[in-house]
Amino acid sequence: MQTGNAVNKYRQILFIGDASHGEFAAALGWLQRQGDVVLQETVEAGRAWLESSSSLPSVVVLGVTRRGEHELENLNEIGRLVPLARAIALVGSWCEGETRSGKPPKGWRRIYWHQFGRWAAGELLAPCHEHAGDWQI
Numbered sequence: 511m512q513t514g515n516a517v518n519k520y521r522q523i524l525f526i527g528d529a530s531h532g533e534f535a536a537a538l539g540w541l542q543r544q545g546d547v548v549l550q551e552t553v554e555a556g557r558a559w560l561e562s563s564s565s566l567p568s569v570v571v572l573g574v575t576r577r578g579e580h581e582l583e584n585l586n587e588i589g590r591l592v593p594l595a596r597a598i599a600l601v602g603s604w605c606e607g608e609t610r611s612g613k614p615p616k617g618w619r620r621i622y623w624h625q626f627g628r629w630a631a632g633e634l635l636a637p638c639h640e641h642a643g644d645w646q647i
Contacts, residue, residue, distance in 0.1 A: 521544060521546070523541050523547045524550065524559070524560070524571070524592075525541065525549050525571045525573065526556040528573055531575050531602065533575075533602045533624075534600060536623075537623060540630060545568075548565075548567070553584040554584060557588060566592055567592060569596045570588060571598045571600050572600065574599050574600065575602040585617075585618070589617055596619070598619050598621055599620045600623060601623060
């Protein structure tokens, strides 16, 4: 019998953003233990990787360190390229008020960097039959 972690190791995860940003270290470490993480610095680089790759990630994580860092038009293109992938905006401390004062990307589940570990363990990579959560169609 395979454990959940063994099953998750077959997942491909695309992380777009500054992987060296200190607030994202714990989340990236957790993601790397769950599957094959592909790191891309920008949305444009992520889009280019998706267009040239034969892989389709099951999860796309967008690291957001500051408001306006990623262009909304390019984020919409990511959604069109992998429409079934779970779209997560991993939000740094400078963006915690963005829902009140800015324009957060639509269609991306916002998770604050300090809440990621608690949220992800029960929601992000759980198989649908064990915990459907917000992801069930």
